[in-house]
Amino acid sequence: MARVKIQMQSVSVWYGAQPALRQVSLDVAEGAVLALIGPSGCGKSTLLRVINRLVERTPEAKIQGRIWIDGEDILRPEMDLVRLRKRVGMIFQRPISFPFSIFDNVAYGPRLHGLKDAFELRRVVELSLKQAALWDEVRGKLRRPASGLSGGQQQRLALARALAVNPQVILMDEPTSALDPGSAARIEELVVKLKGQYTVVMVTHNLQQAARVSDFTGYLQAGRLIELGETSVIFTAPRDRRTEAYLTGQID
Amino acid sequence: MNIQEASRRRSERVWMGVVAVASGLVFTVLGFLVAVLVMGAIGFAAQHGLVHTLLGARWQPLAGRLQIGLFIVDSALVTALAMLLALPFGIAVAIFGSLVAGAWERTVLRWILTLASAVPSVAYGWWGLAVVVPGIRGLGLGAGYGLVSAGLVLALMILPTFSVLAWEAILAVPEDWHQTSLALGANDDQNIIRLVLPASMAGLQTAFLTALARAVGETMAVQMVLGGAVSHFYGLFGPGATLTTQILTDMAVLPVGSPNHGVLDFMALVLFLGVTLMTGTMGRQVRGRGRP
Amino acid sequence: MMWLLRTLVAAGLLLAPGSRQAITVMGATSLTAYARAVIEPWARAHANVQVALSGGGSYAGWYAMKAGQADIALCDLRFDPGTAFYERGLGKMPVLFIANPSDGIRNVSRSSLRRVFHGQIKNWRELGGRNQLVRMVVRPVGSGARAVVAQSLGVSADGPAQVVQLSNGAVVRAVQETPGAIGYVEGDHAWPGVIALKVNGQSYQAKPGKWPFYAWPRIYWPVRASSAVTSLAHALSQSPRRSSFGLITGVNPP
Ligand SMILES: Nc1ncnc2c1ncn2[C@@H]1O[C@H](COP(=O)(O)OP(=O)(O)OP(=O)(O)O)[C@@H](O)[C@H]1O
Ligand SMILES: [Mg+2]
Numbered sequence: 019m020a021r022v023k024i025q026m027q028s029v030s031v032w033y034g035a036q037p038a039l040r041q042v043s044l045d046v047a048e049g050a051v052l053a054l055i056g057p058s059g060c061g062k063s064t065l066l067r068v069i070n071r072l073v074e075r076t077p078e079a080k081i082q083g084r085i086w087i088d089g090e091d092i093l094r095p096e097m098d099l100v101r102l103r104k105r106v107g108m109i110f111q112r113p114i115s116f117p118f119s120i121f122d123n124v125a126y127g128p129r130l131h132g133l134k135d136a137f138e139l140r141r142v143v144e145l146s147l148k149q150a151a152l153w154d155e156v157r158g159k160l161r162r163p164a165s166g167l168s169g170g171q172q173q174r175l176a177l178a179r180a181l182a183v184n185p186q187v188i189l190m191d192e193p194t195s196a197l198d199p200g201s202a203a204r205i206e207e208l209v210v211k212l213k214g215q216y217t218v219v220m221v222t223h224n225l226q227q228a229a230r231v232s233d234f235t236g237y238l239q240a241g242r243l244i245e246l247g248e249t250s251v252i253f254t255a256p257r258d259r260r261t262e263a264y265l266t267g268q269i270d
Numbered sequence: 271m272n273i274q275e276a277s278r279r280r281s282e283r284v285w286m287g288v289v290a291v292a293s294g295l296v297f298t299v300l301g302f303l304v305a306v307l308v309m310g311a312i313g314f315a316a317q318h319g320l321v322h323t324l325l326g327a328r329w330q331p332l333a334g335r336l337q338i339g340l341f342i343v344d345s346a347l348v349t350a351l352a353m354l355l356a357l358p359f360g361i362a363v364a365i366f367g368s369l370v371a372g373a374w375e376r377t378v379l380r381w382i383l384t385l386a387s388a389v390p391s392v393a394y395g396w397w398g399l400a401v402v403v404p405g406i407r408g409l410g411l412g413a414g415y416g417l418v419s420a421g422l423v424l425a426l427m428i429l430p431t432f433s434v435l436a437w438e439a440i441l442a443v444p445e446d447w448h449q450t451s452l453a454l455g456a457n458d459d460q461n462i463i464r465l466v467l468p469a470s471m472a473g474l475q476t477a478f479l480t481a482l483a484r485a486v487g488e489t490m491a492v493q494m495v496l497g498g499a500v501s502h503f504y505g506l507f508g509p510g511a512t513l514t515t516q517i518l519t520d521m522a523v524l525p526v527g528s529p530n531h532g533v534l535d536f537m538a539l540v541l542f543l544g545v546t547l548m549t550g551t552m553g554r555q556v557r558g559r560g561r562p
Numbered sequence: 563m564m565w566l567l568r569t570l571v572a573a574g575l576l577l578a579p580g581s582r583q584a585i586t587v588m589g590a591t592s593l594t595a596y597a598r599a600v601i602e603p604w605a606r607a608h609a610n611v612q613v614a615l616s617g618g619g620s621y622a623g624w625y626a627m628k629a630g631q632a633d634i635a636l637c638d639l640r641f642d643p644g645t646a647f648y649e650r651g652l653g654k655m656p657v658l659f660i661a662n663p664s665d666g667i668r669n670v671s672r673s674s675l676r677r678v679f680h681g682q683i684k685n686w687r688e689l690g691g692r693n694q695l696v697r698m699v700v701r702p703v704g705s706g707a708r709a710v711v712a713q714s715l716g717v718s719a720d721g722p723a724q725v726v727q728l729s730n731g732a733v734v735r736a737v738q739e740t741p742g743a744i745g746y747v748e749g750d751h752a753w754p755g756v757i758a759l760k761v762n763g764q765s766y767q768a769k770p771g772k773w774p775f776y777a778w779p780r781i782y783w784p785v786r787a788s789s790a791v792t793s794l795a796h797a798l799s800q801s802p803r804r805s806s807f808g809l810i811t812g813v814n815p816p
């Protein structure tokens with residue numbers, strides 16, 4: 019039985035008076051891939067963003083409940099956000115590259131955390147690009163602007179950038195929905211490869227994708243976690259009628 | 271329907287005509303203006319010598335000694351001082367306004383900056399006379415009229431314009447870049463220094479150049495506190511004269527039609543070319559390095 | 563640019579009711595207030611003439627008149643009228659030296675004054691005043707007051723000026739506020755906050771007749787002028803209102 023990496027207990031989030039997450043409790047096992055599915059606006063992104071506390075960027079956001087990562091309560095007020103976010107990386111829907119060179123994009127995180135040694139930086143950048151399966155395409159071009167890469171390459175660059183700070187958890191918010199099928203497939207392969215080494219929480223609208231890459235799937239609706247279980251079970255024999263309705267296309 | 275169509279076409283044609291005439295007029299007038307300037311400047315340079323005029327520092331307009339080297343130096347110094355002072359404060363105001371301030375503070379600050387950038391430059395000159403000149407004098411740094419005073423007045427004058435433009439440049443950094451940076455563990459300071467400033471560099475430089483152009487061309491506010499000394503370089507705290515202030519001052523002795531009026535055209539052209547050159551080279555650097 | 567201005571002015575005149583003659587008066591800013599005071603009643607009596615008045619300085623007025631762009635030039639400097647122009651003096655206007663009270667100076671000899679404006683005296687102590695650096699406040703080249711000072715003290719009009727101010731008022735203000743300052747102004751006005759210096763023991767107020775520093779404002783107009791221009795020129799050169807603008811009449815230029 020795997021160790022619990024992330025533990026959420028009764029987490030609720032409001033934007034002002036509007037609830038976005040209601041009393042969500044779940045566990046994520048270390049090294050597992052958890053897929054979050056559900057209709058638009060049901061709170062999937064909010065659930066991701068509460069794990070690295072990026073929801074707090076919205077001034078009117080209010081969080082209730084507890085979250086532990088490796089047993090550490092990360093919602094407590096004195097929690098060091100920098101330390102939290104070093105452990106929890108995030109990939110967004112739109113491939114985001116900073117207006118710098120490929121190298122500087124990947125080196126951005128390590129530099130934030132005080133890595134200055136040029137040799138070591140190069141090593142980290144190369145390793146991360148290899149992990150993100152981008153190295154072969156960009157070697158020798160690291161000084162070129164990142165914006166010259168294709169959308170799929172930029173998304174892998176974003177992954178390399180996140181991996182470069184050596185996180186343990188990776189949050190992915192619809193990482194392939196802005197990509198062509200080929201690029202999406204490569205990201206999927208990567209997620210499968212990262213499995214075991216990293217704990218991944220991934221939001222997706224693509225049910226096949228969830229079925230292909232995830233170990234566990236959670237179904238959210240109107241801010242509530244309706245059902246969470248092994249992916250094979252959720253997709254073949256959901257316990258809740260609402261999950262079944264969503265999977266068969268009756269909702270959304 | 272055909273009638274409607276025809277009348278629409280006709281009114282369109284009338285409007286096109288109006289636009290064409292108006293822009294034609296503007297171009298004619300502008301072209302004429304530049305032509306007059308260039309002709310006067312060329313006539314003057316042909317007679318007095320380009321190098322002699324640019325590199326010398328003897329200015330006695332009634333005696334026909336018309337060397338503008340000192341004014342070029344003073345223009346450069348006053349502008350550089352102003353930009354050096356305005357740059358850090360302007361960036362600070364822009365960062366505060368765009369990223370730090372709450373909604374209420376932001377509105378007030380924006381309102382103040384907009385108002386301040388609409389204040390006529392004479393008012394900044396008055397402020398200079400009332401505050402800067404006595405202040406510098408109070409520090410025991412001379413009469414108070416001088417390059418530093420002019421630089422200070424100019425800095426304050428361009429600060430609102432520069433801040434607002436820099437503010438816009440910083441706001442143009444997309445929200446998800448901020449979030450990506452924060453999600454990598456950047457604290458707020460790192461986010462500003464390592465992401466926001468480099469990412470908005472192109473816009474910041476545009477803001478800088480716009481402010482610079484305004485600073486170089488400013489006349490009245492500078493004249494009021496600069497002192498107008500034309501014979502020597504009296505140091506940074508001593509009085510001086512810039513290209514613009516000297517054009518203003520000696521317009522009276524070199525009016526259109528007087529023999530040496532051309533030197534004023536020449537000075538205006540030097541100013542124009544200087545600004546163009548500066549913005550051109552800096553602009554190219556930005557495009558080379560900035561957002562690819 | 564002139565053709566455009568002319569076209570615009572011409573268009574304006576064509577649109578104006580009736581056909582009116584236009585007269586342009588241009589020149590020294592120090593004389594525009596006086597000129598306005600004369601032109602207003604004159605123009606009321608000559609309804610078919612439109613008079614425009616503008617400053618720009620003696621040189622600007624003189625050159626504009628020579629080029630046919632102005633009809634009457636107001637000058638506080640002397641130009642050579644040759645045979646094509648008439649010249650008429652308006653009287654004389656004193657140029658007073660004013661000093662900041664902190665200088666500790668009330669009286670200077672003419673030769674000391676020359677040395678001050680030559681830049682040879684650096685500290686008022688040298689003239690028996692306080693230990694205070696001398697700071698000159700001057701008018702730009704081309705101002706009548708500066709020409710008077712330059713001529714009567716024998717200093718070149720392009721001397722080592724320290725602080726140039728563009729108007730009488732700006733000079734007064736700078737002298738009021740700057741310790742060690744000395745400057746000069748046109749007119750007999752007693753300005754607050756400054757000391758009007760005696761020169762060789764003479765004060766202007768006590769004996770204006772013995773005062774040695776005067777500007778001699780003049781007007782110029784073309785010999786071949788319309789009768790309206792001639793009439794206005796006469797009004798300007800003879801108006802009794804001169805005395806209320808600091809001009810002393812009944813005297814002839816040297
Ligand atoms: N910054 C915000 N301020 C106010 N309301 C917000 C904010 N972000 C999200 N919401 C609201 O919270 C609810 C949940 O949003 P969330 O983005 O978590 O949904 P989602 O499941 O990710 O949707 P989608 O599938 O469209 O991405 C929605 O109703 C949304 O309108
Ligand atoms: Mg979402």
